[in-house]
Amino acid sequence: MTLPSDILDKNRKSLVESLLKEIPPELNLSSIEFEGPEIVLYVNNRQAIIKYFDTIKNIAKKIRKRVVVRVSPDARLPPEEARKKILELVPKDANVDPNNIIFDETLGEVWIKAEKPGAIIGKGNIIRHFILSETGWRPVPLRASPLESKMLNAIMSNLLKQSKYRLDFLRRVGERIHRDVIFKNNYVRVTALGGFMEVGRSAILVETRESRILLDLGINVGALNDPNRAYPILDLDSIRVDELDAIIVTHAHLDHVGLVPLLYKYGYRGPTYMTRPTRELAAIMIQDLIRVSRREGRELLFGEKDLSTMILHTITVEYDEVTDVAPDIKLTMYNAGHILGSAIVHLHIGMGLHNIVYTGDFKYTNTRLLDRAVDEFPRVETLIMESTYGATKQQSRMAAEQQLVDIVKKTIERKGIVLIPVFAVGRGQEIMIVLNEAINRKLIPPVNIYIEGLINEVTAIHTEYPEYMSRSLRDVIYRGENPFTSDYFKIIEGDVAKPDIVEDRPSIIIATSGMLTGGPAVDYLKLIAGDEKSSLVFVGYQSEGTLGRKIKDGMREIPTVTEGRVEILKINLEVYSIDGFSGHSDQTELVKYALNIKPKPKNIILNHGEPEAIHTLARILSRAVRDPSSGYSGTPNIYTPSVLDSINLTAPR
Structure with missing residues (x-):
């Protein structure tokens, strides 16, 4: 829908007039911009931000919009001076790496990676606002994770390179939202x-x-x-x-x-x-x-x-x-x-x-x-x-965990391999936690647990965002006891099966895809399908039409294509399905x-x-x-x- 400019401008003009009546002159406002869902106040007097922090919060409540304060480029400290000031203001126990303080000059943001990013925020956002007031740069706290995510690094790097486009995009979106x-x-x-x-x-x-x-x-x-x-x-x-x-x-x-x-x-x-x-x-x-x-x-x-x-x-x-x-x-x-x-x-x-x-x-x-x-x-x-x-109706979580432990224990005792196809996101991490705890509690013998690379990359994202996880797991991670970094986990690099891994018996393999629609889990299944000592354990929903659903429902002879030839893969290993782990x-x-x-x-x-x-x-x-x-x-x-x-x-x- 193409809208005339006078209609587009009417609502924004009204918002600007409302803001101008409320914004303290001492902030020395330089411009008001609509950037995506946010209304951004660019100010020249950064030192006054702390004084009027509550005032700005009240303005946002009054107009029912997200209001953000940024400092105009000319009023910001040069990046090197700002880096020194940030290191002075942030508590030492945050463990900030000086080499991981990155400045986005277009958006006026500074990305600060720390082991304890909460220390950069402070109670009631006080430290974050002190950094903005003292340096003119808006701090964005990031977590320094024990498992580094290549994807997160790539995303942040690209956002930095495309910062000018990103700002233009946000302003176009802002015009559309606030029409x-x-x-x-x-x-x-x-x-x-x-x-x-x-x-x-x-x-x-x-x-x-x-x-x-x-x-x-x-x-x-x-x-x-x-x-x-x-x-x-x-x-x-x-x-x-x-x-x-x-x-x-x-x-x-x-x-x-x-x-x-x-x-x-x-x-x-x-x-x-x-x-x-x-x-x-x-x-x-x-x-x-x-x-x-x-x-x-x-x-x-x-x-x-x-x-x-x-x-x-x-x-x-x-x-x-x-x-x-x-x-x-x-x-x-x-x-x-x-x-x-x-x-x-x-x-x-x-x-x-x-x-x-x-x-x-x-x-x-x-x-x-x-x-x-x-x-x-x-x-x-x-x-x-x-x-x-x-x-x-699913079985209880406790019953599901006990069933998994029993299957793994029995398979290990007969020197077999436990293959657990999982969704890389969620189910893989939950199974990792359960198995690691089972070994630590001596419910199953210590064995190598092979984790496919995609699952490991996803797990790295989990360690970046513990605040999104359960309260109990979050507390464990904050204490420095990260279950995802267990010595029992062995990372499989690449996205294809490694035949030598199935020679390590007994062992456990956790791989995608969860419904056997492709990925390394299918390759590992082909390697061990004929082994009666091994087990295939489904821990998630199997959609109609998928290979996982067919095997779960009883199919034991699977047509496969190898180098142009159709062959029959016979499923001789034990097949289990545990519904209680469902998300x-x-x-x-x-x-x-x-x-x-x-x-x-x-x-x-x-x-x-x-x-x-x-x-x-x-x-x-x-x-x-x-x-x-x-x-x-x-x-x-x-x-x-x-x-x-x-x-x-x-x-x-």
């Missing part, structure tokens, strides 16, 4: 583009008269040979990249983020919103998908260049942080408990017109890795809830979430589940919400849409 709302009489409609009555290719279009945003845009990795099932439906008239205000990604699994680079290939230059861990993890997962697809002779619809463009246009948000993503839509992300950085999305649409909570994938119980999903929100009219295990809520937890959510929604839309799971959950929920003890004063509408169905959540006026 005036033209249509006062509004409506809200959601359209299922993928991931409804199925698992995979999640994508939802949310429309108002004013805005269009996408919630997730994923790939069904188990159906890449069938484009009709692999990709969301994007050829609707309403999907025009120039009219799309934002993409919001809940988490880094490929069925939720895997197709986002394609929009950038076809010209989308708007923002993609996600948490910081999701940005790094998504880059790792998509890059691996591109690499593995090429190795297997299967070209994707996009490449590394499109992935880089996506990352360049990504705006990261923190949990519980209200962010404007369109003139009539505010976004808040909350912990989903699924994987590191996973988020439940809350959309506040219009001036109280409608509120949507989209769970994405979520876990409504504490795990070793993450705290359970958030269930309290300011307002909720519509809940869009995943239903992967809507027809299934998804089971039927009991899903019902409990729908009953516990506050406030109670008027609409419940079920997605991300096979038809049996969704229909079963819908029947159970329908009974549960009618119970007088449920907390519902009226019976909510329960929807079970299919792909391409649309639901009008408010009546057009």
Whole structure:
């Protein structure tokens, strides 16, 4: 939608006038800029920032916008002087590396890597604001991790190189977000583009008269040979990249983020919103998908260049942080408990017109890795809830861990190999923690645990962001007892199987992919499939049509192609499936979430589940919400849409 400049300027002019009335003259304001969701005040008197810190916070609350203070370039200390001042101001126990203080002169930021980045912030942000006031550079604390992430380093390096473009991009986005709302009489409609009555290719279009945003845009990795099932439906008239205000990604699994680079290939230059861990993890997962697809002779619809463009246009948000993503839509992300950085999305649409909570994938119980999903929100009219295990009750986490320990112990005793296919993000790290503790508690003998390189790279991101992990695990890491750096873990470099590793018996191999859709796990399976002493252990969901699902369901003769010849791979090893490690809520937890959510929604839309799971959950929920003890004063509408169905959540006026 092309908007006249006078309409575009009206709302920003009003905001600027409001700010000018509130900003203390002593700050010596040089300019006001709209940079993405933030309104940035550029000031010349940096020393006055500390004095008026509370005033600026109150201004932000008053206008209900994110207000950031930056110091004008001429008022900043030269980088070398600023580096010395930073080292004086930051407590010594932060352990800042002077060589890892990096200045972004375009944005006026300084990236400070420390073993304890919290010491750079200080109580109530006091140290961070002292650094800004004393040097003129806005500090961005980063964690010095014991496991270095190559992907994080590459992302930060590229953002620094592209800083000028990034600033221009943020200002273009700022103009679009803070434009005036033209249509006062509004409506809200959601359209299922993928991931409804199925698992995979999640994508939802949310429309108002004013805005269009996408919630997730994923790939069904188990159906890449069938484009009709692999990709969301994007050829609707309403999907025009120039009219799309934002993409919001809940988490880094490929069925939720895997197709986002394609929009950038076809010209989308708007923002993609996600948490910081999701940005790094998504880059790792998509890059691996591109690499593995090429190795297997299967070209994707996009490449590394499109992935880089996506990352360049990504705006990261923190949990519980209200962010404007369109003139009539505010976004808040909350912990989903699924994987590191996973988020439940809350959309506040219009001036109280409608509120949507989209769970994405979520876990409504504490795990070793993450705290359970958030269930309290300011307002909720519509809940869009995943239903992967809507027809299934999982065993308890404790029972799942005991079952894994028993399988590993038995396999080790007969000198076999335990192959555990995992999703690189989340499941791999949880299994690492469980096995390391089992060895330390002498529940299983000490053996080598081989960790594929992709999983290790993902684990490095976990060590960068302990604040996103469970309270108990976070405390352990802060004490310097990092379970991810155990001596039992042996890193396998590269993304193909190493035949000599299966000669180390007994041992454990943790490798991707979790559904055996490709990757080293498939190669290791081929090497040990005929060994009756070894075990294959599934610890995650196996989608319909994947090799993992076929083996789980009993297939024991697998056709494979080797050098152009079709051969039959016989599965003689023992096969186990443990559901209790899932990062998804089971039927009991899903019902409990729908009953516990506050406030109670008027609409419940079920997605991300096979038809049996969704229909079963819908029947159970329908009974549960009618119970007088449920907390519902009226019976909510329960929807079970299919792909391409649309639901009008408010009546057009």
